[in-house]
Amino acid sequence: xxxxxxxxxxxxxxxxxxxxxxxxxxxxxxxxxxxxxxxxxxxxxxxxxxxxxxxxxxxxxxxxxxxxxxxxxxxxxxxxxxxxxxxxxxxxxxxxxxxxxxxxxxxxxxxxxxxxxxxxxxxxxxxxxxxxxxxxxxxxxxxxxxxxxxxxxxxxxxxxxxxxxxxxxxxxxxxxxxxxxxxxxxxxxxxxxxxxxxxxxxxxxxxxxxxxxxxxxxxxxxxxxxxxxxxxxxxxxxxxxxxxxxxxxxxxxxxxxxxxxxxxxxxxxxxxxxxxxxxxxxxxxxxxxxxxxxxxxxxxxxxxxxxxxxxxxxxxxxxxxxxxxxxxxxxxxxxxxxxxxxxxxxxxxxxxxxxxxxxxxxxxxxxxxxxxxxxxxxxxxxxxxxxxxxxxxxxxxxxxxxxxxxxxxxxxxxxxxxxxxxxxxxxxxxxxxxxxxxxxxxxxxxxxxxxxxxxxxxxxxx
Amino acid sequence: xxxxxxxxxxxxxxxxxxxxxxxxxxxxxxxxxxxxxxxxxxxxxxxxxxxxxxxxxxxxxxxxxxxxxxxxxxxxxxxxxxxxxxxxxxxxxxxxxxxxxxxxxxxxxxxxxxxxxxxxxxxxxxxxxxxxxxxxxxxxxxxxxxxxxxxxxxxxxxxxxxxxxxxxxxxxxxxxxxxxxxxxxxxxxxxxxxxxxxxxxxxxxxxxxxxxxxxxxxxxxxxxxxxxxxxxxxxxxxxxxxxxxxxxxxxxxxxxxxxxxxxxxxxxxxxxxxxxxxxxxxxxxxxxxxxxxxxxxxxxxxxxxxxxxxxxxxxxxxxxxxxxxxxxxxx
Numbered sequence: 001x002x003x004x005x006x007x008x009x010x011x012x013x014x015x016x017x018x019x020x021x022x023x024x025x026x027x028x029x030x031x032x033x034x035x036x037x038x039x040x041x042x043x044x045x046x047x048x049x050x051x052x053x054x055x056x057x058x059x060x061x062x063x064x065x066x067x068x069x070x071x072x073x074x075x076x077x078x079x080x081x082x083x084x085x086x087x088x089x090x091x092x093x094x095x096x097x098x099x100x101x102x103x104x105x106x107x108x109x110x111x112x113x114x115x116x117x118x119x120x121x122x123x124x125x126x127x128x129x130x131x132x133x134x135x136x137x138x139x140x141x142x143x144x145x146x147x148x149x150x151x152x153x154x155x156x157x158x159x160x161x162x163x164x165x166x167x168x169x170x171x172x173x174x175x176x177x178x179x180x181x182x183x184x185x186x187x188x189x190x191x192x193x194x195x196x197x198x199x200x201x202x203x204x205x206x207x208x209x210x211x212x213x214x215x216x217x218x219x220x221x222x223x224x225x226x227x228x229x230x231x232x233x234x235x236x237x238x239x240x241x242x243x244x245x246x247x248x249x250x251x252x253x254x255x256x257x258x259x260x261x262x263x264x265x266x267x268x269x270x271x272x273x274x275x276x277x278x279x280x281x282x283x284x285x286x287x288x289x290x291x292x293x294x295x296x297x298x299x300x301x302x303x304x305x306x307x308x309x310x311x312x313x314x315x316x317x318x319x320x321x322x323x324x325x326x327x328x329x330x331x332x333x334x335x336x337x338x339x340x341x342x343x344x345x346x347x348x349x350x351x352x353x354x355x356x357x358x359x360x361x362x363x364x365x366x367x368x369x370x371x372x373x374x375x376x377x378x379x380x381x382x383x384x385x386x387x388x389x390x391x392x393x394x395x396x397x398x399x400x401x402x403x404x405x406x407x408x409x410x411x412x413x414x415x416x417x418x419x420x421x422x423x424x425x426x427x428x429x430x431x432x433x434x435x436x437x438x439x440x441x442x443x444x445x446x447x448x449x450x451x452x453x454x455x456x457x458x459x460x461x462x
Numbered sequence: 463x464x465x466x467x468x469x470x471x472x473x474x475x476x477x478x479x480x481x482x483x484x485x486x487x488x489x490x491x492x493x494x495x496x497x498x499x500x501x502x503x504x505x506x507x508x509x510x511x512x513x514x515x516x517x518x519x520x521x522x523x524x525x526x527x528x529x530x531x532x533x534x535x536x537x538x539x540x541x542x543x544x545x546x547x548x549x550x551x552x553x554x555x556x557x558x559x560x561x562x563x564x565x566x567x568x569x570x571x572x573x574x575x576x577x578x579x580x581x582x583x584x585x586x587x588x589x590x591x592x593x594x595x596x597x598x599x600x601x602x603x604x605x606x607x608x609x610x611x612x613x614x615x616x617x618x619x620x621x622x623x624x625x626x627x628x629x630x631x632x633x634x635x636x637x638x639x640x641x642x643x644x645x646x647x648x649x650x651x652x653x654x655x656x657x658x659x660x661x662x663x664x665x666x667x668x669x670x671x672x673x674x675x676x677x678x679x680x681x682x683x684x685x686x687x688x689x690x691x692x693x694x695x696x697x698x699x700x701x702x703x704x705x706x707x708x709x710x711x712x713x714x715x716x717x718x719x720x721x722x723x724x725x726x727x728x729x730x731x732x733x734x735x736x737x738x739x740x741x742x743x744x745x746x747x748x749x750x751x752x753x754x755x756x757x758x759x760x761x762x763x764x765x766x767x768x769x770x771x772x773x774x775x776x777x778x779x780x781x782x783x784x785x786x787x788x789x790x791x792x793x
Contacts, residue, residue: 257623
């Protein structure tokens with residue numbers, strides 16, 4: 001018994017001694033990328049799914065560009081915990097596909113490597129990439145990601161409801177906030193406490209950055225170090241966007257109505273005349289065109305009070321983990337996936353597939369300007385209204401984007417402002433107080449995360 | 463096995479010799495000690511798989527999380543020792559207080575509701591002699607529903623505008639609340655949805671009810687006791703042990719509430735919208751660990767929850783001495 005007791009104690013001590021050393025620091029130094037190098041071996045890609053022709057066409061091309069490389073996909077959304085644990089354990093995937101807003105956090109922790117040399121070696125044309133996308137993958141002066149898809153917002157509206165209320169798309173495209181509020185009241189329809197028609201959905205909390213930017217404010221400074229959540233222009237924007245809900249029975253009722261809708265199906269809010277207008281990402285244009293092609297739609301860009309088109313760009317990017325065993329192949333693979341030729345081939349496959357189904361091809365938005373131009377000029381030929389206006393607005397929006405810069409505490413920063421908006425929406429706080437609290441929380445998180453980054457990089461720069 | 467058989471046989475001999483005169487019993491003591499040692503060793507070998515599992519999958523993670531709670535650790539870089547900073551920070555963090563308050567309020571609502579409904583259903587089940595098997599299965603089936611699905615169902619059924627619950631309430635002229643968005647109704651909605659999985663508790667209490675000696679009811683009937691009197695004076699004391707067990711288990715479960723609320727208010731159901739009223743302690747812990755990568759702070763949060771659960775369970779055990787009857791025990 002005593003022997004067993006000692007054995008058990010010993011086992012615990014051994015485990016403790018083994019693991020208490022930590023998981024080891026991974027330096028984020030970049031390997032040398034050689035454009036002439038012959039690549040081989042295994043390339044494990046995490047977070048990318050080959051679910052449609054846009055993915056499979058480019059994937060096939062990338063595989064052809066890397067003969068002798070065994071490309072293995074770990075499909076599904078990137079599991080951050082699994083990814084970071086793998087990096088810490090020294091057995092990371094060779095390439096990851098992540099949201100662009102995650103790149104700063106990964107870079108600051110040394111989980112991904114700088115790709116400046118990768119860009120040079122594989123001739124990834126940085127100038128062809130959209131500035132807003134590049135800003136999201138640039139951290140500490142280096143590029144840490146290769147931007148992929150791009151997502152922007154449009155104003156989508158129900159033309160029949162607008163016409164019935166004597167309104168036009170200009171009343172709901174954001175160019176005049178007073179007109180938006182008036183249109184909300186005119187379009188909304190209630191039966192007691194029950195909301196029958198949502199007049200206008202300002203899409204809070206997710207689109208606060210868009211409303212704030214339209215009002216002239218960024219939530220985060222350009223260098224990603226200073227939160228500006230309590231800027232009076234942000235307070236004003238939030239007050240307005242929340243007021244839109246208050247004008248039609250309150251957020252609680254509107255959200256419950258929104259949640260009950262068949263968002264992706266034939267019973268969507270526009271097709272069932274249950275929603276007047278809202279800003280929404282461009283991919284929903286394709287959903288509507290596919291499931292309810294006869295929906296009475298009207299489209300425009302989202303506009304600032306000055307009438308300028310504006311869109312909040314988000315999207316995805318490729319990044320190479322620290323400790324990748326095949327960075328050369330990873331870089332070449334990423335370069336192939338985002339090349340204009342690959343995008344064009346993928347768009348052709350999508351256009352062919354839609355033509356086969358008797359549907360129009362409405363385009364693909366990428367972070368590559370050159371690819372977008374080629375796709376639009378060569379493949380997009382939508383003449384039927386209202387979809388032609390939608391496609392026009394989509395490409396216009398893609399030319400007028402902004403983004404939040406890369407920073408090392410993006411999750412905490414986002415949680416801070418979203419919590420604030422939610423407290424206001426739930427009637428638990430006023431905009432000014434909620435945003436002031438969020439400002440403190442966000443700034444504390446940013447300060448702490450930047451201090452770690454500065455501490456890591458200080459010896460190298462001195 | 464042969465060795466164990468011999469030990470058993472010699473054990474009988476030793477036992478036989480216990481009552482013998484001292485002169486005869488003298489050699490029995492070392493033999494008995496030897497037997498005890500062998501039996502003890504055998505017992506350790508038999509339970510060693512569990513011990514190894516416990517050490518590797520429970521004890522070690524607990525020891526390591528205690529260590530991590532004293533560090534700043536982001537998963538990827540080495541833990542950096544910060545002493546008690548994480549514990550100081552959590553006591554100053556208003557979200558910890560909010561999450562703990564939410565969790566305790568939810569527990570206070572969910573556990574009585576869960577146990578009372580389960581007890582009521584078990585009592586009914588006991589009366590359904592012929593179809594008891596069917597109802598036992600029917601009550602247990604919802605327990606098989608994945609918690610994530612329950613979270614999504616919550617949003618659909620309790621939707622304040624178009625949900626089935628408010629539709630039914632409307633038939634009776636009741637204007638149902640905004641269960642999923644009004645902070646005052648979020649927790650009651652989650653509690654009601656949680657009753658969906660009451661089946662396992664029903665089965666435990668039903669088994670306990672079946673174990674109550676019938677002659678006690680007969681005696682009570684002879685004394686003129688009605689249903690409520692029999693329930694209070696016979697049933698509840700006789701099933702107080704299992705009742706105490708389900709209260710403890712459900713309390714611990716409620717204090718660790720996560721999946722349904724996370725799915726409905728923080729995960730797939732709402733990627734950006736959230737509601738402070740649904741911020742339960744383990745959700746906040748999860749956010750700190752897996753969204754913000756503050757593993758050290760999350761470990762400190764985990765240890766605080768462990769202490770709270772131990773304290774509440776300890777209080778329940780103390781209370782059980784007064785209210786729980788164990789057949790063959792002093793009370």
